[in-house]
Amino acid sequence: MTEEFTHALCALIRRLGQQAKQLRDNGLTIEQKGRQDFVSQADVYVENELRAWLKTQRPQDGLLGEERGLEPGSDGIWVIDPIDGTTNFILGMDYWCISVAYVRAHNIELGIIYAPDRNEFFFAQTGKGAYLNEQKLTIREPSPEAVVLGLGRSSRTPPRDYTQTIETLFEHGIEHRRFGAGALMLAHVAAGQVHGYFEAHLHSWDALAGLALIKEAGGMHNDFLASDGLTQGNNAWAASPAVWKRLQPVLLPNG
Incomplete structure (x- = not known):
C-alpha cells in the first residue's frame, strides 16, 4: 500500500465527511432499520462513494460495509462504517465519525477515523504509529x-x-x-x-x-x-x- 494511495484515501474520507455534513444541513432522508437504529441518505452515499473508489484502486480487495454487506475479494478486505453514531449525526451532535479499516491475514493493517464536526482525523498503519491531526499519539497510564x-x-x-x-x-x-x-x-x-x-x-x-x-x-x-x-x-x-x-x-x- 503506497503512501500516495493512503494520502488519496485520506483526502477522499475528508471530502466525504464534509459532504455528509452538507447533506445533514440540507435536510436528511432517514429510514429506521430497527429500534433506535437509523440509516440516512448520508450513510448510503458515503459508503457507496468509498466502495466505488476502492474498487477502482484496489480491485483485488474485498469490501465489508454496514449498509451493503460483504463483497469478497482475493486479498485483504476493507471494512467501512460510513457514519458511526448515526443517531447523534441526525440530531446534530458532533459525536459521530467515518470509520475505515483494512484487514489482511487476521491483522488490522490500517485504521482511519474522521470526526468532521470535531475536526479530528485519526490515522494508524501497522508499524508506523497512530496520529490525530498528524500529531503522534502515545497512550499514557492514568493513576x-x-x-x-x-x-x-x-x-x-x-x-x-x-x-x-x-x-x-x-x-x-x-x-x-x-x-x-x-x-x-x-x-x-x-x-x-x-x-x-x-x-x-x-x-x-x-x-x-x-x-x-x-x-x-x-x-x-x-x-x-x-x-x-x-x-x-x-x-x-x-x-x-x-x-x-x-x-x-x-x-x-x-x-
Missing part, C-alpha cells in the same frame, strides 16, 4: 484512582448485561462515559480522552479502525477477529496496558 472507561450498549445482548457492567465498574471505583459512537470512543482511547472502551458486542466496522489506533498508540485489545469476528462481530475491550490487565478478568473473565 489507578482516576480511570475513566468508555462504554457501549449493544441491542444484541441483554440489557441486564450492560447494567451489570456499570455496577461492576462502580464496585471497582471506575468512572464511565457513553457517547453513542463506539468507533470514535475507541479513537479517543488512543488519544487519551478515555482510558479504555468496552462493549459486549460490536460489529467489525465499528471496532477495527479504533483497535488499530489503540495498538499503534501502545495500548492493548482483545482478539476481536477471533470466532469470525469480522463478519459476526465480537466483544470489544481495549485500554492502556495497565488498565487492560487490571480489568480484563472483570470485563472478560472467559476471554
Whole structure:
C-alpha cells in the first residue's frame, strides 16, 4: 500500500465527511432499520462513494460495509462504517465519525477515523504509529484512582448485561462515559480522552479502525477477529496496558 494511495484515501474520507455534513444541513432522508437504529441518505452515499473508489484502486480487495454487506475479494478486505453514531449525526451532535479499516491475514493493517464536526482525523498503519491531526499519539497510564472507561450498549445482548457492567465498574471505583459512537470512543482511547472502551458486542466496522489506533498508540485489545469476528462481530475491550490487565478478568473473565 503506497503512501500516495493512503494520502488519496485520506483526502477522499475528508471530502466525504464534509459532504455528509452538507447533506445533514440540507435536510436528511432517514429510514429506521430497527429500534433506535437509523440509516440516512448520508450513510448510503458515503459508503457507496468509498466502495466505488476502492474498487477502482484496489480491485483485488474485498469490501465489508454496514449498509451493503460483504463483497469478497482475493486479498485483504476493507471494512467501512460510513457514519458511526448515526443517531447523534441526525440530531446534530458532533459525536459521530467515518470509520475505515483494512484487514489482511487476521491483522488490522490500517485504521482511519474522521470526526468532521470535531475536526479530528485519526490515522494508524501497522508499524508506523497512530496520529490525530498528524500529531503522534502515545497512550499514557492514568493513576489507578482516576480511570475513566468508555462504554457501549449493544441491542444484541441483554440489557441486564450492560447494567451489570456499570455496577461492576462502580464496585471497582471506575468512572464511565457513553457517547453513542463506539468507533470514535475507541479513537479517543488512543488519544487519551478515555482510558479504555468496552462493549459486549460490536460489529467489525465499528471496532477495527479504533483497535488499530489503540495498538499503534501502545495500548492493548482483545482478539476481536477471533470466532469470525469480522463478519459476526465480537466483544470489544481495549485500554492502556495497565488498565487492560487490571480489568480484563472483570470485563472478560472467559476471554
